[in-house]
Amino acid sequence: MTKTILEMRNITKTFPGVKALSDVNLDVREGEIHAICGENGAGKSTLMKVLSGVYPHGSYEGQIIYKGEEQHFRSIRDSEHKGIVIIHQELALVPLLSIAENIFLGNEQATAGVIDWDETRDGARKLLSMVGLSEDPDTLVTNIGVGKQQLVEIAKALSKQVQLLILDEPTASLSEKDSAALLALLLEFKSQGITSIIISHKLNEISRIADRVTVIRDGKTIETMDTTDISEDRIITSMVGRSLDDRYPPRTPHVGEVVLEVKNWSVYHPQHRERQIIKNIDITLRRGEVVGIAGLMGAGRTEFAMSLFGKSYGQKITGEVYMHGQKVDVSTVERAVGRGIAYATEDRKTYGLNLIDHVKHNTTIANLTGISRFGVIDDLAETDVANEYRKKTNIRSSSVYQTVGNLSGGNQQKVVLSKWLFANPEVLILDEPTRGIDVGAKYEIYTIINQLAAQGKAILVISSEMPELLGITDRLYVMNEGRIVGEMATSEASQEQIMRSIVRAEGKAS
Amino acid sequence: MTTETAPTGAGAPAKPQELSLWGALQANMRDYGLLLALILIMLFFQYFTNGVLFKPVNLTNIILQNSYIIVMALGMLLVIVAGHIDLSVGSVSGFIGALAAMLMIGWKFPPELAFLANPIVAGIICLVVGAIIGAAQGYLIAYHRIPSFIVTLAGMLIFKGLSLAILAGKSVGPFPAEFQLLSAGFIPDIIGPTVVVPDGEGVQGLSLHTTTLVLAIIGIVAMMFFAIRTRARRSSRGHEVEPFSLFVLKNVVIAALILFFSYMLASYRGLPNVLVVMGILIALFVFMTKRMTFGRRIYALGGNVKAAALSGIKTERLTFYVFAIMGALAALAGMIYAARLNSATPKAGQGLELDVIAAVFIGGASALGGVGAVAGAVIGAFIMGVMNNGMSIMGVNIDWQQMIKGVVLLAAVFFDLYNKNKSA
Numbered sequence: 001m002t003k004t005i006l007e008m009r010n011i012t013k014t015f016p017g018v019k020a021l022s023d024v025n026l027d028v029r030e031g032e033i034h035a036i037c038g039e040n041g042a043g044k045s046t047l048m049k050v051l052s053g054v055y056p057h058g059s060y061e062g063q064i065i066y067k068g069e070e071q072h073f074r075s076i077r078d079s080e081h082k083g084i085v086i087i088h089q090e091l092a093l094v095p096l097l098s099i100a101e102n103i104f105l106g107n108e109q110a111t112a113g114v115i116d117w118d119e120t121r122d123g124a125r126k127l128l129s130m131v132g133l134s135e136d137p138d139t140l141v142t143n144i145g146v147g148k149q150q151l152v153e154i155a156k157a158l159s160k161q162v163q164l165l166i167l168d169e170p171t172a173s174l175s176e177k178d179s180a181a182l183l184a185l186l187l188e189f190k191s192q193g194i195t196s197i198i199i200s201h202k203l204n205e206i207s208r209i210a211d212r213v214t215v216i217r218d219g220k221t222i223e224t225m226d227t228t229d230i231s232e233d234r235i236i237t238s239m240v241g242r243s244l245d246d247r248y249p250p251r252t253p254h255v256g257e258v259v260l261e262v263k264n265w266s267v268y269h270p271q272h273r274e275r276q277i278i279k280n281i282d283i284t285l286r287r288g289e290v291v292g293i294a295g296l297m298g299a300g301r302t303e304f305a306m307s308l309f310g311k312s313y314g315q316k317i318t319g320e321v322y323m324h325g326q327k328v329d330v331s332t333v334e335r336a337v338g339r340g341i342a343y344a345t346e347d348r349k350t351y352g353l354n355l356i357d358h359v360k361h362n363t364t365i366a367n368l369t370g371i372s373r374f375g376v377i378d379d380l381a382e383t384d385v386a387n388e389y390r391k392k393t394n395i396r397s398s399s400v401y402q403t404v405g406n407l408s409g410g411n412q413q414k415v416v417l418s419k420w421l422f423a424n425p426e427v428l429i430l431d432e433p434t435r436g437i438d439v440g441a442k443y444e445i446y447t448i449i450n451q452l453a454a455q456g457k458a459i460l461v462i463s464s465e466m467p468e469l470l471g472i473t474d475r476l477y478v479m480n481e482g483r484i485v486g487e488m489a490t491s492e493a494s495q496e497q498i499m500r501s502i503v504r505a506e507g508k509a510s
Numbered sequence: 511m512t513t514e515t516a517p518t519g520a521g522a523p524a525k526p527q528e529l530s531l532w533g534a535l536q537a538n539m540r541d542y543g544l545l546l547a548l549i550l551i552m553l554f555f556q557y558f559t560n561g562v563l564f565k566p567v568n569l570t571n572i573i574l575q576n577s578y579i580i581v582m583a584l585g586m587l588l589v590i591v592a593g594h595i596d597l598s599v600g601s602v603s604g605f606i607g608a609l610a611a612m613l614m615i616g617w618k619f620p621p622e623l624a625f626l627a628n629p630i631v632a633g634i635i636c637l638v639v640g641a642i643i644g645a646a647q648g649y650l651i652a653y654h655r656i657p658s659f660i661v662t663l664a665g666m667l668i669f670k671g672l673s674l675a676i677l678a679g680k681s682v683g684p685f686p687a688e689f690q691l692l693s694a695g696f697i698p699d700i701i702g703p704t705v706v707v708p709d710g711e712g713v714q715g716l717s718l719h720t721t722t723l724v725l726a727i728i729g730i731v732a733m734m735f736f737a738i739r740t741r742a743r744r745s746s747r748g749h750e751v752e753p754f755s756l757f758v759l760k761n762v763v764i765a766a767l768i769l770f771f772s773y774m775l776a777s778y779r780g781l782p783n784v785l786v787v788m789g790i791l792i793a794l795f796v797f798m799t800k801r802m803t804f805g806r807r808i809y810a811l812g813g814n815v816k817a818a819a820l821s822g823i824k825t826e827r828l829t830f831y832v833f834a835i836m837g838a839l840a841a842l843a844g845m846i847y848a849a850r851l852n853s854a855t856p857k858a859g860q861g862l863e864l865d866v867i868a869a870v871f872i873g874g875a876s877a878l879g880g881v882g883a884v885a886g887a888v889i890g891a892f893i894m895g896v897m898n899n900g901m902s903i904m905g906v907n908i909d910w911q912q913m914i915k916g917v918v919l920l921a922a923v924f925f926d927l928y929n930k931n932k933s934a
Contacts, residue, residue: 312820334822343820351820354813356880365810366821368803375803380747419821 005030005195006164011050011062013043020046021060021219028164033186033196035210035227037203037239039464043219044199045089048166052086053079066164083163087153089172093141100124100137103156127155131185147178154185165189166197171205172298183209201239201296203232203503215239236499248471249447255474256287258325259458260341260427265319267307277303277314279482285427285458290449292473292490293462294498300482301462302346305429309343310336323426337366342425344416346432346462348409352416355405359397360386362404362415367423389418394444410441417448428452431462446472466495480505544874544889551893555900562903563896566778569771574693574850576895577784578603578843580888582866583873584795585836587887590870591799592832593812593879594651594658597863598665602643602837603844604859605669606636610845611682611854614689629689637841643669644837645830652829666863674856683853693850695783697721718773719780726772730765737761784846791839795884808832812879868915869894872922893918 006028013021021043028034036044049055051064053073064071066082073079076086093102100120109119124137133151141149150170157165167186171179186196187209200206206213207227215222215238222238260283267278277300285291293301306313308321310333321330323339330336336343345351353362363386364371371382386400393414397407404415413433420428430449434442449472453459463469469476469490476493478486478501486501555563562568582599589596613632625631647665651658684690701720709715737757744751751757775781799805810818811825819825843862848854873890875882894915901911 309820310822332822332824333820334824337822345820350814351816353817354810354880356813356876357809361806361809365806365818365823368806372803377801377803377806379801380744380749383749384747 003030004028005067006051007063007065008047008051009063009065011047011060011064013046013050013055013060019219021050024062024216024219024221026214026221027224028195028197029212031190031193031195032211033190033198033209035206035213036197036199036216037201037206037213037235038216039201039239039466042216042239044216045168046219047216048086048168048197048199051079052076052084052166054086080160083161084166085157085160085162085164086166087150087157087168087170089169091146091149091153093149093152095142096140098138098140099128099135099144099152099155102141102152103127103137103159105156107159123159124155127158128152130158131155132181145178147174147181150174150178150182151185154182162194164195164197166199168199169201169297170198171200171202179205203235206235207232232503233496236496236503239499247443248468249443249450251290251450251453251472251474253288253290253453253474255289256456258284259287259323260285261322261325262308263320263322265304265308266317267303267314268316270314273315277482278307281319281479281482281484283460283477283484285460287456287458288453289475290453290459290461290473292469292476293460293479294466294469294476294502295464295479296502297464298481299479299502301479302431303482304479305343305431305460305462306345308336309333309341309429312343337423337425340424340426341429342366342420342423342427343429344420344431344433346435348412348416352419353404353412356403358401358403359390359395359407359415360400363389363400363418363422366419370422370424385422386418389422392421393418393448408437408441410437410444413437413441413445414448417445421452425457427458427460429460429462432464433461434463434465434468442468466498469498470495478502544886544893548889548893548896551896551900555896555904559900559903563900564774566774568899568903569774570778570782572892572895572899573782573785573788575899576891577693577782577788578846578850579862579865579869579895580788580891581791581839581843581846582836582862583869583887583891584791584884585832585839586866586870587795587799587873587875587882587884588808588832589658589836590867590875590877591812591879591882592808592829593815594829594832595867596647596658596662596833596836598643598647598662598669599836599840599843599866600859600862600864601666601669601673602640602840602859603847603862604854604857605643605673605676606640606841606844607848607854607858608673608677608682608856609639610636610689610848611685612676614686615684616677616682629686633689633692633845636845637838640841640844641834641838644840645834647837648830648833651833652826658833670860673854673858677854677856679856681853681855683851685849685852689845690849690852691783692787693782693784693846694852696779697725697781697783697786699780716777719776719778722772722776722780725781726768726776730768733768734761734765787842787846792884792888799884804828804831809880812881814880865894866891868919872919874922874926890922 004027006026008024008026011021011024012019024043024047026036026047036047038044046055050060053075056074057072064073066084071079071082094105097105103124104120109116109123121137128135128137131151131154133148133155135144135148141152144152154165170182174182183205186198189196198206198210207230210227212224213227213230213235214224215235217239225234262281262283265278265281266276269275269277281304283291295301303313307317308330311317311331312333321328328339330339330341349355354365360383364382368377371378371385383400390397390400395407395411395414395418397411404412407415417433433445433449437445449459449461461469461473470493473490476488476490476498477484478488478498480502483505485505486498488497552563582603586596586599610632613635614627614629619626626635643665647661650656650661696719699719699721701724703717704720704723705715705717707716741751741757772781799808807818807823807828810821810823811828815825844859847858851858869891870882870887871877871890872893873883873886873888875887897915897918898911901914906914
């Protein structure tokens with residue numbers, strides 16, 4: 001009855017500069033639904049990538065024992081061969097192929113390379129009925145909603161004779177109805193003997209369908225619990241339960257007058273016109289204040305910040321922005337920067353830096369007018385600026401001529417900061433400023449944030465690490481599903497309280 | 511004493527720092543390497559053509575033969591650095607050549623419009639039309655996000671057809687003498703020739719185009735002056751400067767090269783007009799890419815378009831300008847080409863785009879955008895040009911010439927990527 005199907009022993013996975021997993025243990029029993037919980041960046045997805053062979057055997061330490069045998073998966077193909085199928089957060093479907101083609105992608109119903117289309121359609125139809133999806137197998141995937149796409153992914157998994165199904169945040173982008181249908185489907189699979197691992201931070205879902213839950217925090221297994229006799233609060237405590245020690249520099253805020261006010265801000269999805277991503281947000285920022293936005297992945301925090309910064313995200317943007325009480329136009333990045341707003345991205349490699357160029361050019365690119373006259377750059381002034389900010393933000397590079405792509409994550413982040421500091425903004429929006437960087441560099445970034453606030457800048461920090469928000473901010477907004485669902489002074493806030501406002505909002509929505 | 515291999519990192523240097531000789535050489539290895547490759551290739555052909563390559567008349571020819579490639583390579587460099595490609599430049603240059611011919615010769619204007627046939631007016635019209643063609647393609651690429659490969663492939667077909675159409679399938683020429691000066695002319699020797707060896711019995715005389723030599727010397731002095739001034743400024747403001755030995759060596763070598771080539775040109779007919787035009791354009795583009803915000807933004811755009819947009823750069827408008835500039839340069843190249851042949855032919859310009867693109871890639875630009883230098887593109891064009899010239903003189907068959915050029919292009923890019931991977 002309680003046979004173990006999968007055991008992961010002492011899994012350790014290191015990325016350059018970061019230990020993502022250390023000595024993680026996981027055991028999953030045959031036929032159960034096992035939930036894995038943890039904050040963003042705790043290592044859940046990394047663990048599943050180790051299991052499914054995305055990170056091949058040899059790139060991590062530890063053992064994977066599946067059905068009593070030690071496994072050495074070198075690729076997803078190997079793990080799928082054994083019946084382990086992972087469905088990622090970002091769906092891996094080809095939008096312009098049909099449902100049937102997607103289901104059998106890489107596993108075509110063919111003899112000698114010639115596809116048997118009747119077989120393909122019949123097979124697809126059979127699988128679709130198993131997941132309760134009544135769509136024509138010839139429909140293009142791009143023409144069905146996200147919820148149905150998720151079901152197509154599951155049908156695809158079933159076609160591979162799945163025995164252990166792994167779902168990474170399967171309901172993150174689904175509506176309540178679609179989520180409920182998906183969860184019901186998982187329970188049905190359970191009755192057919194398929195084991196599932198579900199990664200989720202929606203605690204109400206976990207307590208509804210999971211048999212056991214394993215909590216991961218900071219790349220370590222904290223505990224595994226039976227969900228029958230456990231409260232959501234107990235899971236929350238386990239997820240966030242670490243103390244705030246001296247990982248944050250001391251902070252004495254000097255908060256002044258209101259600098260930025262955003263009123264009734266709404267944004268729609270850039271492709272799906274009817275999907276509202278940001279719903280009537282109001283926020284204010286004061287001089288010298290560090291304000292945080294807490295929320296789970298997909299809450300719309302980045303989307304909000306980017307839409308505010310020169311309409312860099314979304315469409316049909318409505319709402320008003322006031323600086324010092326004056327209504328301002330921030331409809332292009334240039335105007336936003338001109339009004340004194342800067343946005344340092346969460347994804348520095350994609351949106352923040354020119355990785356093939358050096359520190360100097362990256363530092364000045366957002367404010368070239370500051371070092372040029374009549375369009376002619378003063379090279380010496382530029383070098384001086386680059387050296388000054390390199391020193392200020394303590395960038396560890398051989399010189400300002402080192403290619404940014406060769407710097408560590410922490411130093412790259414400091415280059416992004418330098419770039420925006422040189423643009424001299426009044427309002428600085430920092431999106432996940434410490435993502436993927438080590439503890440020491442984090443402390444340096446926090447110190448810079450403190451100094452900037454002391455100089456009178458208003459700083460908005462978006463972070464998925466709640467302790468970080470509690471450690472460095474003065475005031476907090478909590479966002480969920482495109483709304484502000486809570487506001488609190490940091491001195492009166494706790495991680496439990498933040499989690500509760502999120503969970504409460506989710507409960508209300510369902 | 512330990513040898514210093516890397517510049518020290520911490521803090522702004524209080525006193526002027528000199529980079530180590532080896533470090534400075536390494537940092538500029540690609541630039542010097544390319545120039546060295548060009549010189550080696552020239553010496554190679556000098557030997558195998560029994561000294562024909564370096565004959566004054568042949569050197570002049572090499573410049574005339576490659577001027578239109580170089581002019582277009584300047585624009586193509588911007589296009590490729592911005593992360594795009596322009597396949598239409600050959601056809602556009604051919605079309606503009608045809609337009610110039612029809613304006614000046616083919617179309618019979620009524621008297622009140624006769625001024626359109628004036629070579630200067632016609633030349634300006636051609637440049638403007640070229641810029642508009644480039645702008646139209648740039649508009650579709652920048653604002654409607656149609657891949658540049660497709661837009662300019664379409665442009666290539668369209669303008670190939672248009673040249674045929676307006677020339678009615680025939681060659682049109684000859685051009686007015688003033689227009690021919692663009693390619694066939696040399697600057698006047700206002701000072702008068704310097705006779706070194708007078709013509710005599712059985713002795714071929716040698717007289718030099720004095721103005722050319724004087725201009726070369728003025729140029730060298732100006733270059734030295736600016737180099738010394740920049741070095742002094744850098745060092746007085748506490749910036750790193752290259753080692754003094756390297757600084758002297760570099761400037762002396764460059765001055766010697768200029769002097770040598772101007773002597774060669776002076777012993778033929780002097781400085782060709784087209785070299786003056788080219789020289790001014792090259793200087794302008796070097797300045798634009800190295801020192802102006804416009805150029806810097808193009809590199810940022812090509813390096814990471816999303817990051818550039820989020821830094822407040824108007825990426826669409828910039829792309830649009832880049833293609834407009836390319837169009838104007840293609841027009842200029844088309845006129846130079848037509849003036850050189852002294853007629854516009856329906857086939858003019860066809861396939862030139864490939865030579866231009868090859869020159870830019872040999873010059874070290876990255877096909878992914880964000881990397882490339884004007885000097886590299888110019889040297890790349892000369893490498894191709896010298897190979898064409900040298901192999902023709904040697905009597906290498908055209909089939910072999912093509913293959914050898916292909917191999918050189920591949921080898922240059924391979925070598926580049928190999929070096930990059932090794933250093934990364």
